[in-house]
Amino acid sequence: MAGATLLDSEAGRVLLDFSRARLLAPFMARPMTIPEAARYARSSPSALAYWVRRFVDLGLLRQVGERKPHTYQAVSAEFMVDLSRTAPxxxxxxxxxxxxxxxxxxxxxxxxxxxxxxxxxxxxxxxxxxxxxxxxxxxxxxxxxxxxxxxxxxxxxxxxxxxxxxxxxxxxxxxxxxxxxxxxxEQSEDPNDDNYFLHIALTRDTPPE
Incomplete structure (x- = not known):
């Protein structure tokens, strides 16, 4: 896809872990400070700070400007991971x-x-x-x-x-x-109504061996 950054290394394996990818997601949307991104990712700033350093080391994240508090942005708004080189x-x-x-x-x-x-x-x-x-x-x-x-x-x-x-x-x-x-x-616009979790699946059946 146009504009996507291809990953086939350790960085790709990190992003295949949803719990890690969601920490990078706020920075993929726009430049943010760590406290800002922590609110979106529902993480503590201290825990996110560790992964920010890790993402920078992996080439997934870069610092934007020199002003403090530091602002970071993902190197791409979209990533592609080559599964043939990372995971089954x-x-x-x-x-x-x-x-x-x-x-x-x-x-x-x-x-x-x-x-x-x-x-x-x-x-x-x-x-x-x-x-x-x-x-x-x-x-x-x-x-x-x-x-x-x-x-x-x-x-x-x-x-x-x-x-x-x-x-x-x-x-x-x-x-x-x-x-x-x-x-x-047609969903309800009343904030007092409940949210319902929806899952749909239809696939050809192949029984496990």
Whole structure:
């Protein structure tokens, strides 16, 4: 991509770590002092100061001007990392998805705990002879028996297999994205309303060996 800086060394491996890359991100947007960037990165200035020195040593960051407090800026607003020289693809994808996966799991857990502190897990085989596990509040034996007000609060958390040809898969992906885009366009402007964590995935299934 035009304007991108290619990284295939230790600097690239550092930026593949999301927890490190987010510390550089404020400086990629514009020149900042360490205290300014620390607020955006939600880091302590002292912890960020260490990584600023590290980023400078790696050639990712440069000091802008001589005035104090010192101002720093990333050497590029965009970086490209050559994975063939830094890390295996499966490890990189797992690392990229980890922050979202962790947040999704945490948010689902918190919502279940808001509904009830006591849960049971229902283990059964569905109509397709697939083993299923389902959380249900302990006073209720099945999902179907839950009161409507509780069922409406349960987080949407499901996955499954569906047989599609490529055209059908593309149509489903387009339809899902259209629904999501419409929801974003119509989202609430009331700051008192809740934020909802959204995750969408559709890919050809390849069972692990």
């Amino acid at each position: 693809l499966d490890a990189v994808i797992a690392q990229m998805n980890q922050p979202g996966t962790d947040r999704l799991s945490h948010s689902i857990t918190q919502q279940y705990q808001r509904i009830s502190e006591d849960w049971m897990i229902r283990i059964y085989v569905d109509g397709n002879n697939l083993l299923r596990q389902e959380l249900v509040p302990s006073p209720f034996p099945t999902q179907a028996a839950l009161p409507e007000e509780i069922r409406q609060q349960l987080p949407l958390d499901t996955f499954g297999l569906i047989r599609l040809n490529r055209r059908q898969a593309k149509r489903l992906a387009d339809a899902l994205m259209a629904v999501v885009l419409e929801a974003f366009q």
